[in-house]
Amino acid sequence: MLKTEVNELLTQTGPATPAGELFRRYWIPALLAEELPENDCPPVRVKILSERLIAFRDSEGRLGLIDEFCAHRGVSLWFGRVEECGLRCAYHGWKYDVTGQCVEVPSEPENSNFCAKVKLTAYPLVQVGDVLWTYMGDPDRRPELPAFEFAQVPAEQTFTSKRWQESNWLQALEGGIDSSHVSWLHSGGLKSDPLFKGAKGNQYNLNDMRPFFEVAEADGGLFIGARRNADEGRYYWRITPWVMPSFTIVPPRGDHPVHGHFWVPIDDENCWVYTFDYHPLRVLTPDERQAMKDGHGVHSRNIPGTYRPEENKDVDYLIDREAQKRGETFSGVRGIAQQDASLQESMGPIVDRTKERLVSSDTGIIKARQKLRKAVEALRDEGTTPPGVDPAHHRVRSAAIVLPQEDSFIEASREAVAVRPGVAHSSV
């Protein structure tokens, strides 16, 4: 349970809100690189942290992320033309460069310097991996670029997709921290999904529906360990790192690629879910890549030409009661991503946490909220840089390991949860 004021503190991320200021201390995903595929391609509308922006790639390949609306009469620059190193408004031809600087006002005399006085808000937009990242905070406090392993490996070893989720970012993130739902909601996928099936660890998952949990502090957030019985005298551990504010990695299964998420607030009632899969050592096979595009694993099957899942709110997530009855899916919704989204959206756009009834297995969620609240307050009151800003905090891995019962997962997995170039994930 959270008090109303804490729930509002953590769920509101618009400009000048305390949690909005927190998000504005990090590099966050703004678009997939595929959305701006070539120089002078059409501009893309981007709404993040409740700000409406427009992204474009100019004639020389420079990336821009600027205010969506023309300074002249406030029309959307989405209707504009990307040409000759700028974005030209379709209404009266005002033109802006990637820094938001107006470089041409056609109605002014040729020797006028009026345009030099017109500049739109602009944020940096930088490609790291498959993702275009932005930093929307104080330029003087801009941290080093993100160093998450999924975005650092060669392009052929990684794949990222995204989907729109119609809920506040926090209830979506909390689903990523809550390992206890996996054995229920996603039980069908463990047996059949091409990106999961066949791992020995799946059997441990399915044989023990009452995992024990351990939550431990990490420099950038938390490590959450879920422990199940394995063979005699040993436990099967699945270790999920959470890096603040909203990055998680799912523990691996066998030699399958490893996946995870980055949740980015669009506004207070919607978020983008960036979902990646990567393998630290090998190229993703054509079959794996196709499975990801088809919405298997933790990816979604999107309506062509959009980032909206086919199983969405408007069509009751295409629930299939027969598949539910047969046990192919636990909830009747296809795909792990939309199994999660359907339930998280059903909570309401911003879940009222004053009414929830947590149990002790929700300790990971309780601790994550507390860390977020403390970070938001420390930034607001003392200007303290929050955990997860330092790229060193990004260099973590998830792990799936079998340990003797007496071993501490924190100590025994210290190497397993660190990024070690050239070394495979610890997986079962």
Added chain:
Amino acid sequence: VTTPIRPILLNSCARAATAVEARFRIDRPIGGRSARVIALDEDAREVVARIAAQVSGNAHFLTGSELAGSPSRLEEELEDADVAIMVATAGAGPEAAAAIAQACAERGIMTAGLILGDRLEVGAAVSALRPYARVLMVTDDEDDVAEVLTALRA
């Protein structure tokens, strides 16, 4: 795949989830948990005493030694409990935890352990509690005890 059932009315489909209607959900009073917060060692005892002075719920604050040494007191304390939160520091041993956890298991009472200290220095306490707590949290932040109690409505 069977033909999905298409929504007929806005109020009978997933689109009915809106910010406005969400305000009226689950409006029946929600009861709190009946919690026992048990310090397992001397340092933890001091922490628990401080927390007891801060929180205003219905939790009972106890020490492991007084419970483990007195089966009748343990039985009495656990009679209407539904969660037992054991608080420990680096010095905690398994004896009290074992006695409490066994009594909890017999009564279907959930057990949780909060271990205070640096995660690299409390390994022995973690090992001592691991068999007896369904949920363990290692933290260097004393406030977590109160935070968990509040979140659980204890």
